[in-house]
Amino acid sequence: MEAEANTTESRNFIEQIIDKDLEEGRFDHVQTRFPPEPNGYLHIGHAKSILLNYGLAQEYHGKFNMRFDDTNPTKEKEEFVNSILEDIRWLGADWEDRLFFASNYFEQMYEAAVKLIKKGKAYVCDLSAEEIRQYRGTLTEAGKDSPYRDRSIEENLALFENMKNGVYEDGEKVLRAKIDMASSNINMRDPVIYRVAHMTHHNTGDQWCIYPMYDFAHPIEDAIEGVTHSICTLEFEDHRPLYDWVVRELEYPNPPRQIEFAKLYLTNVVTGKRYIKQLVEDGIVDGWDDPRLVSIAALRRRGFTPESIKMFVDLCGISKSQSSVDYAMLEYCIREDLNLKKPRIMAVLDPVKLVIDNYPEDQVEWFDVDNNVKNPELGKRKVPFSRELYIEREDFMEEPPKKYFRLYPGNEVRLMNAYFVTCTDYVKDETGKVVEIHCTYDPETRSGSGFNKRKVKGTIHWVSAGHAIPAEVRLYENIVDEEKGKLNEDGTLNLNPNSLTVLKNCYIEPSIENVKPEDKFQFVRNGYFCADMHDYTPEYPVFNRIVSLKSSFKLPK
Numbered sequence: 001m002e003a004e005a006n007t008t009e010s011r012n013f014i015e016q017i018i019d020k021d022l023e024e025g026r027f028d029h030v031q032t033r034f035p036p037e038p039n040g041y042l043h044i045g046h047a048k049s050i051l052l053n054y055g056l057a058q059e060y061h062g063k064f065n066m067r068f069d070d071t072n073p074t075k076e077k078e079e080f081v082n083s084i085l086e087d088i089r090w091l092g093a094d095w096e097d098r099l100f101f102a103s104n105y106f107e108q109m110y111e112a113a114v115k116l117i118k119k120g121k122a123y124v125c126d127l128s129a130e131e132i133r134q135y136r137g138t139l140t141e142a143g144k145d146s147p148y149r150d151r152s153i154e155e156n157l158a159l160f161e162n163m164k165n166g167v168y169e170d171g172e173k174v175l176r177a178k179i180d181m182a183s184s185n186i187n188m189r190d191p192v193i194y195r196v197a198h199m200t201h202h203n204t205g206d207q208w209c210i211y212p213m214y215d216f217a218h219p220i221e222d223a224i225e226g227v228t229h230s231i232c233t234l235e236f237e238d239h240r241p242l243y244d245w246v247v248r249e250l251e252y253p254n255p256p257r258q259i260e261f262a263k264l265y266l267t268n269v270v271t272g273k274r275y276i277k278q279l280v281e282d283g284i285v286d287g288w289d290d291p292r293l294v295s296i297a298a299l300r301r302r303g304f305t306p307e308s309i310k311m312f313v314d315l316c317g318i319s320k321s322q323s324s325v326d327y328a329m330l331e332y333c334i335r336e337d338l339n340l341k342k343p344r345i346m347a348v349l350d351p352v353k354l355v356i357d358n359y360p361e362d363q364v365e366w367f368d369v370d371n372n373v374k375n376p377e378l379g380k381r382k383v384p385f386s387r388e389l390y391i392e393r394e395d396f397m398e399e400p401p402k403k404y405f406r407l408y409p410g411n412e413v414r415l416m417n418a419y420f421v422t423c424t425d426y427v428k429d430e431t432g433k434v435v436e437i438h439c440t441y442d443p444e445t446r447s448g449s450g451f452n453k454r455k456v457k458g459t460i461h462w463v464s465a466g467h468a469i470p471a472e473v474r475l476y477e478n479i480v481d482e483e484k485g486k487l488n489e490d491g492t493l494n495l496n497p498n499s500l501t502v503l504k505n506c507y508i509e510p511s512i513e514n515v516k517p518e519d520k521f522q523f524v525r526n527g528y529f530c531a532d533m534h535d536y537t538p539e540y541p542v543f544n545r546i547v548s549l550k551s552s553f554k555l556p557k
């Protein structure tokens with residue numbers, strides 16, 4: 001009994017509704033859908049909706065439909081259809097052969113409208129858009145009936161057919177549902193359900209010059225496909241009575257149920273299409289998949305994995321109340337995902353040369369190094385060591401502050417996976433910049449040799465200068481400044497001027513020789529990195545930093 005109570009408790013409110021529907025026999029199966037409008041790229045918020053809908057279908061052994069809500073010919077583009085499918089496939093949501101386009105139902109939607117007219121539940125209205133708005137009333141004031149509200153069924157049928165046949169100009173006439181101009185819910189005050197629009201549609205071409213409105217089309221799409229639970233975001237809560245009205249008046253035998261949940265918002269990022277479009281058009285970002293954005297394509301290019309996004313969405317949970325999730329939680333998820341799965345290799349991002357004066361000039365040692373000390377299953381690799389290395393510029397200081405345990409004159413450190421070295425000297429150029437550091441090594445201290453006579457406090461990474469592969473590395477920060485406010489007073493984005501740093505002079509150990517675009521690594525001490533999917537070539541390796549290693553982020557309880 002107790003176990004049962006526990007499972008109920010941990011189920012989210014959508015699962016609870018579905019459980020009840022199945023128990024009470026309202027439905028005998030579960031069918032969900034993801035219904036994007038093909039008018040832009042998908043973002044992390046959509047990923048939540050996709051994984052939620054697909055996950056529920058899986059959980060209940062039901063079906064998941066992929067459906068393009070392409071009923072609005074103005075904003076839609078074929079290009080987006082393809083990018084959306086690619087993103088969903090990458091996330092791992094499988095629609096099998098269940099790919100649908102709402103525009104393929106235009107005929108059925110037209111028939112549905114005719115049915116409403118015949119039932120006396122819809123009428124053709126000649127008021128202009130502005131007049132309709134005035135007649136609609138306000139939150140505190142009831143609306144007024146349109147003078148065309150009482151047209152006969154015959155007249156309405158004839159006029160609606162004329163609308164379909166192109167007799168009228170855009171905006172001249174609309175079809176409205178006949179519900180209640182005094183309803184406390186403004187959405188129920190005789191909403192427009194069809195409009196005249198002489199536009200070419202990406203799928204149906206010029207076949208139609210009338211197009212259904214979203215609130216009429218969406219429930220019909222769901223009902224035609226046999227969707228049981230139509231999950232959408234909170235802004236549609238007030239539209240639910242209209243959704244229910246449409247499926248009831250059209251007398252669908254097992255009408256779908258609409259359930260709303262809160263949209264996912266993230267701190268420190270921009271998700272609004274309008275803003276992203278602006279960033280793309282102004283050339284501030286490198287397209288819709290610039291790694292600083294949170295479109296699914298951008299997250300993928302940055303190096304996030306489908307598993308990390310799924311983990312993130314699961315941690316966020318499903319709720320009815322709006323809130324912003326800390327971007328650091330997404331970073332936590334990718335660290336968790338890559339931690340044991342990916343090799344940890346040495347890369348020097350801001351190099352300075354280290355010369356080991358007492359190491360033989362033409363000697364090279366190849367060390368066997370664990371690919372991931374936390375996961376022996378990843379095996380070992382060979383890493384070359386020689387007299388001239390590169391180390392990070394910040395791992396040396398002429399005059400170290402207290403508690404600086406890395407290299408400085410006279411100090412001894414461990415070269416990771418190799419020997420102890422003691423700094424003996426350094427060389428500066430005419431500008432005062434350190435260009436070369438000298439040291440001596442102790443041959444007895446080789447890593448793995450069991451040497452334990454002395455301890456050193458600092459361990460630094462390195463690459464062999466003669467073997468290292470030059471590479472470009474891109475580091476990212478938030479594109480907007482959350483603390484100072486995402487928006488300026490004039491409504492433009494408050495951009496962070498340091499959101500991208502390009503390092504063109506990095507050196508990476510030669511084990512990256514056979515890397516392919518999208519391969520991921522930990523570069524020890526520097527973070528997790530991903531070979532850029534567009535720009536990486538063996539001749540010119542380019543890596544994106546997915547995330548650094550450290551964070552103050554703690555998982556919420």
Ligand code: ATP
Pocket residue numbers: 034035036037038040044045046048049231232233262263264265271272273
């Ligand atoms: P946007 O304007 O942010 O791109 P949208 O709602 O216009 O979002 P649609 O293509 O209409 O985009 O949405 C497809 C589905 O994704 C809808 O069911 C919608 O509710 C859901 N969705 C959109 N944004 C979010 C979000 N931030 N969190 C969760 N679900 C979302």
Ligand code: MG
Pocket residue numbers: 037
């Ligand atoms: Mg939309």
